[in-house]
Amino acid sequence: MDFLRPATLQQALEAKAERPAAVPIAGGTDVMVEINFDTRRPDALLDLNQVAELAEIGSDGGLLRVGACVSYARIIGELGRELPGLALASRTVGSPQIRNRGTVGGNLGAASPAGDAHPVLLACDALVEAASVRGTRLIPAAGFYQGPKRSVLAPDELITAFRIGPAMGPQQFAKIGTRNAMVIAVCSFALSLWPQGRPAGTGGTIGTGIGSAGPVPLRATDAEEFLAAELASAGLWESGVALPSTVTHTFGELVAGAARPIDDVRGTAAYRRHALSVLARRTLGWTWDSYRKGARQCA
Amino acid sequence: MRVSMRVNGRRVTAEDVWEGESLLFVLRERLGLPGSKNACEQGECGSCTVYLDDSPVCACLVAAGQAGGRDVVTVEGLAGAAGLDAVQQAFMDAGAVQCGFCTPGLIVQAHYLLRETVDAGGPVPDDGEIREVLAGNLCRCTGYEKILDAVRLAAARKAAAAAAAAGQAEPGQAEVGR
Ligand SMILES: Cc1cc2nc3c(=O)[nH]c(=O)nc-3n(C[C@H](O)[C@H](O)[C@H](O)COP(=O)(O)OP(=O)(O)OC[C@H]3O[C@@H](n4cnc5c(N)ncnc54)[C@H](O)[C@@H]3O)c2cc1C
Ligand code: FES
Ligand code: FES
Numbered sequence: 150m151d152f153l154r155p156a157t158l159q160q161a162l163e164a165k166a167e168r169p170a171a172v173p174i175a176g177g178t179d180v181m182v183e184i185n186f187d188t189r190r191p192d193a194l195l196d197l198n199q200v201a202e203l204a205e206i207g208s209d210g211g212l213l214r215v216g217a218c219v220s221y222a223r224i225i226g227e228l229g230r231e232l233p234g235l236a237l238a239s240r241t242v243g244s245p246q247i248r249n250r251g252t253v254g255g256n257l258g259a260a261s262p263a264g265d266a267h268p269v270l271l272a273c274d275a276l277v278e279a280a281s282v283r284g285t286r287l288i289p290a291a292g293f294y295q296g297p298k299r300s301v302l303a304p305d306e307l308i309t310a311f312r313i314g315p316a317m318g319p320q321q322f323a324k325i326g327t328r329n330a331m332v333i334a335v336c337s338f339a340l341s342l343w344p345q346g347r348p349a350g351t352g353g354t355i356g357t358g359i360g361s362a363g364p365v366p367l368r369a370t371d372a373e374e375f376l377a378a379e380l381a382s383a384g385l386w387e388s389g390v391a392l393p394s395t396v397t398h399t400f401g402e403l404v405a406g407a408a409r410p411i412d413d414v415r416g417t418a419a420y421r422r423h424a425l426s427v428l429a430r431r432t433l434g435w436t437w438d439s440y441r442k443g444a445r446q447c448a
Numbered sequence: 449m450r451v452s453m454r455v456n457g458r459r460v461t462a463e464d465v466w467e468g469e470s471l472l473f474v475l476r477e478r479l480g481l482p483g484s485k486n487a488c489e490q491g492e493c494g495s496c497t498v499y500l501d502d503s504p505v506c507a508c509l510v511a512a513g514q515a516g517g518r519d520v521v522t523v524e525g526l527a528g529a530a531g532l533d534a535v536q537q538a539f540m541d542a543g544a545v546q547c548g549f550c551t552p553g554l555i556v557q558a559h560y561l562l563r564e565t566v567d568a569g570g571p572v573p574d575d576g577e578i579r580e581v582l583a584g585n586l587c588r589c590t591g592y593e594k595i596l597d598a599v600r601l602a603a604a605r606k607a608a609a610a611a612a613a614a615g616q617a618e619p620g621q622a623e624v625g626r
Contacts (some may be wrong), residue, residue: 150467152449152513174511178491181509185489198514222503244584245557247491249503250510271510287536330583331492 152192158202158280161307166282169304175203175218176250179244179259199245203254203309212312216277217254224253232313234269234320234339240326244331254308257293260300260365264407267294267366268339268358269322273311274347289348291304294365300430317349318342321432325416325424334361335416338404338428339391342436344386353377353386357429361411362421372403373428389444396434401426451516455479456525462512471515472507474497475522483523483552489587494585497553498522504560506584509614523552526559537558538602539595554585558599566606573603 153171155161162179165171171193174180197203202217206227213231215224221239225248229236235253241246242265255278256264270277270290277288279302290311293300302308309387320341326332337360346352355376379396380386410421450459450522451474462478470489475481475498480612489508499521507520526533535558538544545551561581565573573581578599609615 152467154513154516174514177509177511177514178506181470181511182490184511185508186472190468194511194513196511196514245581246494246496246497246504246506246584247509250505326507393456 150191153193153195153196154199155195156199157202158309158365161195161200161203162198162282162305165307166305168193168195173197173258173307175252175258176220176247177256178247179255189248194356197254197307205310209312210310212276212314214310214312215253215434216310217257217278217308218252219254221248221251221253231315232269232273232320233316234272234322235266235313237320237322238265238269238324238337238339239335241322243399253311257300257308258302259322260294260298262294262297262363262365263333263337263361265322265324265334265337265360268337268360269279269320269341270311270313270337271358271368272320272341272356273313273316274356275311277308278310278312279303280307280309287312288346291368296364302357314347316341318344319436319443321433321436323428325428333415336360336362336408336421336424336428338425338430338432340432340436342440344440353380355380357404357407359404359408359425361415362425367407367409369404369407369429372400372407375403376433378401389441391441392437397430399434400433401404401430404429449513451512453515453518453520455481455520456522465512467511467513469512471498471500471510471512471520472522474512474515474583475507475520481522481524485549485552487549489624492583492586493550493553494557495550495553497556497585499556499560504557521556523546526555533559534600534606535562535599538605539598543593544591544594544598546587550585550587550589554582554587554595557582557585558602561599562603562606564611566603569610572607573599574614575600590596 153164156163172191173195175197203216205216207214222241224239225236253266256266275290277293322339325335326339339358341356344355346354356374357373359367405422405426408425410418412418451465462474487493487495491506491509494577497504498507501519535555
């Protein structure tokens with residue numbers, strides 16, 4: 150096995166072009182488990198920790214640009230205000246030790262349908278930035294995942310960052326597991342409200358993301374459209390009154406309907422659908438309450 | 449390959465390191481530091497917790513090569529010339545050690561908690577904070593109540609020491625103020 154340790158992004162991309170089979174290692178919280186248990190024996194590891202560019206947080210044309218190697222701990226500590234949904238999801242990842250090492254780049258690289266960053270990236274229309282010696286491209290999160298642990302990333306590409314709009318309204322993330330810490334999601338759900346729309350001024354929209362209930366992380370597009378239409382037609386964004394229970398109920402059903410879950414060791418498909426409808430209703434309740442509070446404060 | 453790093457303040461070099469080897473293996477088997485324990489090798493138990501450049505991490509999930517040129521502090525590095533660290537002493541005094549396998553990881557993680565709270569001039573961490581920060585450290589002997597007692601004890605002792613030091617410093621400061 151070789152251990153490659155590029156010092157710059159350019160060197161990292163050249164190394165990946167030369168050795169497409171080299172396995173990138175960022176926090177190592179997925180890769181090292183596989184190596185320790187001998188389920189993966191790559192002929193080279195490509196350490197990304199020395200590449201300063203990958204650990205940067207910046208902005209680009211109204212979007213935040215978060216380096217692939219920024220840890221969950223840093224997202225919680227430095228981006229809680231701009232990315233409340235991602236910070237909430239990050240808080241549920243593993244343990245403090247895992248959050249100090251684990252990265253969103255690694256979550257994307259692993260492309261597990263249970264990865265906790267994915268629902269939020271979907272709900273916020275994030276773009277995955279992938280680079281190779283051939284150039285850089287931006288992949289909408291919804292088009293990134295191809296199947297369990299498979300993505301559209303080419304063998305010579307590295308994930309360099311993700312780009313994501315800062316929150317313009319309340320966001321939530323909720324996850325079902327057997328205990329509070331250290332659990333892989335049985336299912337998870339992310340919700341974001343964009344009262345001004347995306348881009349701002351185009352009318353309120355909703356973002357959703359479903360985790361661990363399908364071969365890939367999913368969006369609940371029907372649920373998003375239903376809710377946005379209900380809020381607009383009844384003038385609820387303006388009035389800020391409580392949501393009719395029929396609306397929250399239907400929203401939950403539509404989210405459950407968008408899932409494509411299977412029975413596995415962590416739960417049955419039926420349980421996952423049911424749990425998702427509950428998570429969807431709850432997160433909608435929480436976000437709508439904080440939207441109403443915010444609206445009242447502005448008035 | 450050869451990996452050089454700083455461990456507990458000393459520059460060390462490990463030879464013949466396999467490229468897929470973990471930092472934990474290097475510490476225990478090549479550098480003679482068996483304090484950090486190997487229990488699960490998958491990040492679940494926290495008994496291998498060490499500081500890597502000031503952040504506590506699972507040493508079993510850091511590739512040894514990734515630690516090259518960096519700073520590692522293990523449980524062996526916490527005691528100073530003056531004796532045991534306050535957290536180590538409190539674990540003994542509170543009876544928080546049964547078989548002891550989880551203890552080194554818990555001590556490093558609790559040390560980090562106090563460094564970020566009491567040592568930084570903040571308040572004593574509450575039980576919620578202690579539980580949260582120790583959520584990734586499993587004790588198979590399940591003596592969690594005593595472990596919490598130990599962390600509370602260490603925090604209280606540190607806070608008392610800080611208050612005493614501040615009490616002594618205050619008259620001096622008042623004089624300067626005048
Ligand atoms: C105890 C434990 C608990 C966990 N709990 C959770 C949890 O609650 N939720 C959750 O979502 N995950 C969890 N995980 C999984 C893991 O922590 C996450 O998937 C994390 O985001 C991986 O990031 P990393 O930087 O450690 O990835 P690595 O292990 O370094 O890499 C993961 C994969 O991505 C590839 N990769 C990494 N960076 C790049 C890049 N820049 N470009 C291209 N490919 C790249 C690697 O080659 C590898 O295939 C847990 C893991 C452990 C050990
Ligand atoms: S041995 Fe590293 S977490 Fe268990
Ligand atoms: S004292 Fe035995 S594992 Fe904790």
